[in-house]
Amino acid sequence: MNITVVGTGYVGLVTGACFSEMGHHVLCVDNDARKIEMLKRLEMPIYEDGLQEVVERNVEQGRLNFSTSIKEGTEYAEVIFIAVGTPPGYRGQANLSYVEQVGRTVAEHMTSYRLLVEKSTVPVNTGEQLKRTMTKYLREDVAFDVASNPEFLREGTALVDAFNPDRIVIGVESDRAAQLMEEIYKPIVEQSGCELLRMNIASAELTKHASNSFLAMKISYVNAVSRVCELAGADVKQVAHGMGLDSRIGKQFLHAGVGYGGSCFPKDVDAFVHLSDQIGYDFQLLKEVQRINQAQREHLMAKIQHELWVIQDKVVAILGLAFKPGTDDVREAPSLYFVPQLLEAKANLRLWDNVAAKKFDEIHPGLTYIEDPLECARGADLVLILTDWPEIKNLDLKALKEAMKAPVVIDGRNVFEPEKMEELGFTYYSVGRPAT
Numbered sequence: 001m002n003i004t005v006v007g008t009g010y011v012g013l014v015t016g017a018c019f020s021e022m023g024h025h026v027l028c029v030d031n032d033a034r035k036i037e038m039l040k041r042l043e044m045p046i047y048e049d050g051l052q053e054v055v056e057r058n059v060e061q062g063r064l065n066f067s068t069s070i071k072e073g074t075e076y077a078e079v080i081f082i083a084v085g086t087p088p089g090y091r092g093q094a095n096l097s098y099v100e101q102v103g104r105t106v107a108e109h110m111t112s113y114r115l116l117v118e119k120s121t122v123p124v125n126t127g128e129q130l131k132r133t134m135t136k137y138l139r140e141d142v143a144f145d146v147a148s149n150p151e152f153l154r155e156g157t158a159l160v161d162a163f164n165p166d167r168i169v170i171g172v173e174s175d176r177a178a179q180l181m182e183e184i185y186k187p188i189v190e191q192s193g194c195e196l197l198r199m200n201i202a203s204a205e206l207t208k209h210a211s212n213s214f215l216a217m218k219i220s221y222v223n224a225v226s227r228v229c230e231l232a233g234a235d236v237k238q239v240a241h242g243m244g245l246d247s248r249i250g251k252q253f254l255h256a257g258v259g260y261g262g263s264c265f266p267k268d269v270d271a272f273v274h275l276s277d278q279i280g281y282d283f284q285l286l287k288e289v290q291r292i293n294q295a296q297r298e299h300l301m302a303k304i305q306h307e308l309w310v311i312q313d314k315v316v317a318i319l320g321l322a323f324k325p326g327t328d329d330v331r332e333a334p335s336l337y338f339v340p341q342l343l344e345a346k347a348n349l350r351l352w353d354n355v356a357a358k359k360f361d362e363i364h365p366g367l368t369y370i371e372d373p374l375e376c377a378r379g380a381d382l383v384l385i386l387t388d389w390p391e392i393k394n395l396d397l398k399a400l401k402e403a404m405k406a407p408v409v410i411d412g413r414n415v416f417e418p419e420k421m422e423e424l425g426f427t428y429y430s431v432g433r434p435a436t
């Protein structure tokens with residue numbers, strides 16, 4: 001099948017690459033000409049494991065192409081996926097201007113039936129609005145459908161997730177739309193054996209919000225438990241392990257730490273709170289999820305303050321800037337909270353994150369980056385761990401202690417074991433476990 005994907009961010013590019021790998025012919029469209037030029041040169045605008053190879057292979061085999069023209073995209077395929085950004089807008093509501101613009105432009109150029117599929121995370125009822133917009137801007141009397149097909153892939157493992165989804169959700173209003181979607185996903189359903197769920201558009205839109213917010217809630221829950229563990233002398237890792245073995249609870253997303261970040265959870269929880277509010281439900285539970293997430297950062301900052309006493313002129317080595325390992329994405333990353341705080345307190349910062357340094361430097365230019373984590377810690381009064389990269393997990397702890405001016409580690413990801421750190425003579429603070 002021919003498929004157009006509008007938007008070449010994480011979701012759009014991975015979706016387009018994945019569809020082409022499945023044998024479809026895909027045109028990826030973006031209005032950012034610089035990005036499209038990069039992609040035509042086979043340079044990836046984002047870091048995602050395995051993406052480069054899949055894009056290269058499919059471009060070479062002629063199944064994947066790029067364009068800046070939505071008009072061309074509209075002519076190219078019967079099915080058009082919208083995977084443009086939905087950044088936070090006025091008062092936390094998602095800004096849907098890019099989505100609207102795609103709908104409008106497709107309507108203006110289509111001359112026969114088109115299926116417009118929402119892939120970006122959008123508030124419930126966006127499908128309805130999209131239909132109204134399309135109807136208003138259509139130049140010819142042609143039929144169209146709108147569908148919702150939320151994406152559940154994670155950054156860092158996006159391709160693995162795209163080829164092995166837990167489920168595929170499609171929200172449709174006609175059999176024609178359902179058949180087209182089934183046709184597109186047939187190879188993945190056959191290969192992975194996952195379920196393809198058909199529901200109405202509003203339910204599909206809500207499934208995405210409800211899923212992301214639930215995962216964020218799980219993280220905030222375990223982070224709240226971690227605070228009780230600290231007060232009660234318990235170890236949150238052991239508690240979470242004990243909880244997670246209950247199959248009704250599940251092991252995943254129970255890692256206590258510095259709180260969730262990234263381009264999805266903070267924005268999506270906020271958007272879900274606002275859209276619920278708008279349609280008449282005060283989602284207090286999710287407001288508390290947000291408060292706990294913020295409190296986690298503040299709590300760790302208080303530990304740093306307590307340990308260093310005077311922050312001014314102290315050498316602080318920060319290991320990990322990305323919001324999680326496996327990505328160069330620093331959007332809403334905890335590092336963006338700690339770095340300005342520490343700079344304001346006049347700490348002398350040394351930073352390590354070979355993958356995310358470039359993106360971080362675009363936001364905070366002129367800071368000191370060191371390419372080796374051990375070297376980064378050399379002469380430090382305190383090491384702060386914010387991302388659990390394997391390079392940090394594999395650090396030679398004896399060498400780390402020798403390299404530091406004072407052996408103090410504040411671990412926002414519970415990478416090391418307190419007993420081991422105590423044995424080696426570190427002052428070690430982690431999350432929800434006894435300090436040493």
Ligand code: UGA
Nearest residue numbers: 151152153154155253254255257259260261262264323324
């Ligand atoms: C998340 C969802 O997991 C995907 O299913 C969804 O498709 C995606 O958002 C999206 O809406 O596009 P992602 O933002 O890539 O994916 O990252 P996650 O792996 O979910 O991690 C989010 C944050 O939670 C990270 O900062 C991570 O460090 C933190 N986290 C995760 C914890 O603090 N504890 C955990 O146990 C798990």
